[in-house]
Amino acid sequence: MTTTEPATVTTPTATAPTATSPTPPKPVGPREAYREALVALAERDERVLCLDSDMGNLDTSFGGRFPERYVSTGIAEANLFTVSAGLAARGLRPYAHTMATFAATRAAEQLKLDVVGTGLPVRVVATHAGLSAAHFGSTHYCLEDLAVTRALHGLTVVVPADAREIGPALAALHELDGPSYLRLGRSATPPVHDGDVPPFRLGEAVTLRTGNDVTLVACGPLPVRFALAAADRLAGEGIAARVLQIHTLVPFDEAAIAVAAAETGGLVTVEEHRPQGGLGDAVAQVVAAHAPRPVLRIAVTGPLPGLVDDHAGLLATTGVSPETVHAAALRVLSAPRTRSRTSTSTSTSTRTTTPTTTTGTPSEGRPS
Structure with a gap:
């Protein structure tokens, strides 16, 4: 990574926000949005349990509110999933929370057999997905979990686009009778949806x-x-x-x-x-x-x-x-056009320029 020299006098003087120039709201992180949504679910449904693998903050945000419904399994993801399945078998609604790389690879056998294989309503909440772990390094990157989870028959797989979509996604998953996998990042990102969040319907683009x-x-x-x-x-x-x-x-x-x-x-x-x-x-x-x-x-x-x-x-x-x-x-x-076998209609193009071929790059305590 490169560093830059500090700016001298080229930075304009900041002005205080006014009624016509409000300070943009700070983006909400996905984990914060998830914790708020989970607490809201727990207030409405006493079957909701939070199972935590030493991820931090859930012990206070959820455990402080519902101590009898908070379970810490420690850094033991296989145990996390097996315990969650057992609780679900007793009619409860466990939410098992860990990092995506450990959910989909380290504990893949328990995810496959104890959770998905039984069809029990365990909600796996996998954070730090993709490269969002950033400075934690490659041990915490997770770029294979969708390949694993898509292959597990009966597992619903959801990837919200921003923090505002997490609450509706969690509410939709809560109504399912089977297992689900909710993929979240680590860091806050600006919202994708500027206005109201579109209705969240599972399986609908x-x-x-x-x-x-x-x-x-x-x-x-x-x-x-x-x-x-x-x-x-x-x-x-x-x-x-x-x-x-x-x-x-x-x-x-x-x-x-x-x-x-x-x-x-x-x-x-x-x-x-x-x-x-x-x-x-x-x-x-x-x-x-x-x-x-x-x-x-x-x-x-x-x-x-x-x-x-x-x-x-x-x-x-x-x-x-x-x-x-x-x-x-x-x-x-x-690229050369191939005629569709299923449609004889032609698209209505608004293109006014002819694009040229462009070569581009293809595509000991747990840290929180």
């Missing part, structure tokens, strides 16, 4: 931008923001990009993808995950079966040992950024 030239499909806080930034840049070039936010990987909104493939010239997927087994694979499977179009996947590539940076910097270094999404969209639009 959210259309953030309309357009018939190319489709950008994204999941997760920063990937969704990168897709929106790329769409804005494309719009300035006369290219109308449709942006689909996917908050539910399982069950997957195949219909929205099939329609996008039939109506646009191709698709670009954006995710904070390895190219294998995540959003890109889910989209490619649908497109191949319904309306063949070019699909480019923007995902984390390359080795990670020794790589440390801030969250966005890590993603940019490993191939995920607004620039790589924009370049991939241009590449998709310049």
Whole structure:
């Protein structure tokens, strides 16, 4: 990482906020939003339990409010899932909280057998997903969990786009009778939804931008923001990009993808995950079966040992950024068109320029 010299006199003098220039609200972190939502659920449903693997703050935020419903298993994720399954078998609603890398890899056997294999209503809340652990290093990065969880039959998999979506997502998952996996990041990010948060419906994609030239499909806080930034840049070039936010990987909104493939010239997927087994694979499977179009996947590539940076910097270094999404969209639009087997209609293009092929990078106590 590089450092910069301190600014001297070039920084303008700050002015106090006024009625016409309010101070922007500080983004709420995903873990804070989750804790608030869990406490609200516990107030309404006495079956709600919080099981914690030494993640910090839950012992005071939830345990301080409901000490009889807070269980600390320590840094023992396999035990965390087995105990949660036992409590769920007694009619309770346990929320098992740990880091994503430990939930999906270290305790994969217990997740598969004790939680998913029994079909019990255990909610696995996996934080620090993707590269959001940042300065903790590669031992805490998690780029394989969607491949694991998507393969577990009967497990609902949800990835909110921002902190404001976590409460509605948790409420929807609470109504399920089976197990679920909620994937959260570590750091606060600006909200994706400027106004009201769209109704949260499991298995239903959210259309953030309309357009018939190319489709950008994204999941997760920063990937969704990168897709929106790329769409804005494309719009300035006369290219109308449709942006689909996917908050539910399982069950997957195949219909929205099939329609996008039939109506646009191709698709670009954006995710904070390895190219294998995540959003890109889910989209490619649908497109191949319904309306063949070019699909480019923007995902984390390359080795990670020794790589440390801030969250966005890590993603940019490993191939995920607004620039790589924009370049991939241009590449998709310049690819030879394949006629859809399922639709004979032609898309209504608003493109006024002919894109050229662009080469871009593809895509001892627990720290908190």
